[in-house]
Amino acid sequence: MIWVVAGTEKGRILVEELLSSGYKVLATTATSYGGSLLAAHENLDVKNVPLNRNEMIILADEYKVRLIIDASHPYSEEVKKNALHVSETAGIPLLELGRSHVAIPGAVEFDSYSDAADYLHGKAGNVLLTIGSKNLKYFRESQQQKIYARVLSLESSISQCAQSGFVPERIIAMKHTFSVEFEKALIREFDIKFLVTKESGAEGGVMEKAEAAAQSGVEVIMIRRPVRESENIFYNMDELILRAGEIVNG
Template sequence: SGRLEQADMIPVLQDKTLCIDATHPYATQVTQNIREAAAQAGVVYKRLLRPASQLPQGCLVAANAQEAVRMLQSMEGNVLLTTGAKELLPFALLGKERLYARVLPLESSLHACAQAGIQPAHIIAMQGPFGAELNKALLHQYSIRYLVTKDGGSPGGFWEKWEASQACDVQMVVIRRPEEDGESYQDVLDFCKEWMAGCR
């Protein structure tokens, strides 16, 4: 619980035998830290992959935030960022007048918004999950033309964002997941069952 650096993870893992990393698919630094901490603690490590969404036709897809910015620089209209506070800074190039950010209601999120030049009146600090109706209301309220998101799958509210963007004639821009190695839920579950059976 809470944010841990790699050095903080090692004592947590030292008296364990198995570590399952089920962190967010975009949390690449955290996954690297967990993997290395598990190795140092001598703990078996498994990376659980969240299934990617089958992205619907009509989405613009970017490899990362920087590519999404390059796409949007040639387009006009307000942009709603739902990528998380850590991804805001590159979007500052688009100009503060057109940027709106939906972030967690945390001091660190507000600080990230300030660093990206996002005006206080353009910050939507809310804790999800968000249904399609609330997404629609926000798109209307702020005259949004582009919604930028990550492929967080169903747990990340991807389809509710898609439904809202379609209903409001808003272009969705999806930042593609980073490539990573790991295993499916079923494979990790089967491994755990075998592991527990061997502990009896």
């Protein structure tokens, strides 16, 4: 059994590729939305609830997992730490499906959300946050700006927006990535002057957001991705699946 820590579109594709190659797969996601991305298959078991370290170790033993593949979001640091802990504790090999880094010319980059929020506070012009819902708490409007949060159209995301002080008229709830033209339309509609994004790779729609911002004269603020280096991180899915086969069948 191969355990894929999923929850992203790329994770879904990986699961499908492994199934088509004849492997039995356990896929876990933290939300029902992540689980809904995965189509039913006779060789696929899906768990779509958050798991702590102990629960993950129990699950690995229950399913006789021979390999863990971390295909979680590049900013899911806690998930990655937990996967590594399970790997080391249970002695199960761990591979990771990474995302290539994307450089955005002219972007102002920060290592933390709080630093980005400090930079923006007091600046004149509306702000569009496209960083998910978990770190909205760092951002506060000033008299010269309105701050809009674009998040997934999930109850949990809307709830986190409210907990972070965002009123309904400042919440844009949508699903998936969008075209350059759509991003430009959103920028025009809300008179955006600053766009905050994470360095989540091409899969996260960063290039479309950056291009729309450039064409609209909008400043991009980028939250840098945590630096992680390992020989077990693969950026090519075919190479990862080949290595997975060597481990499972070796």
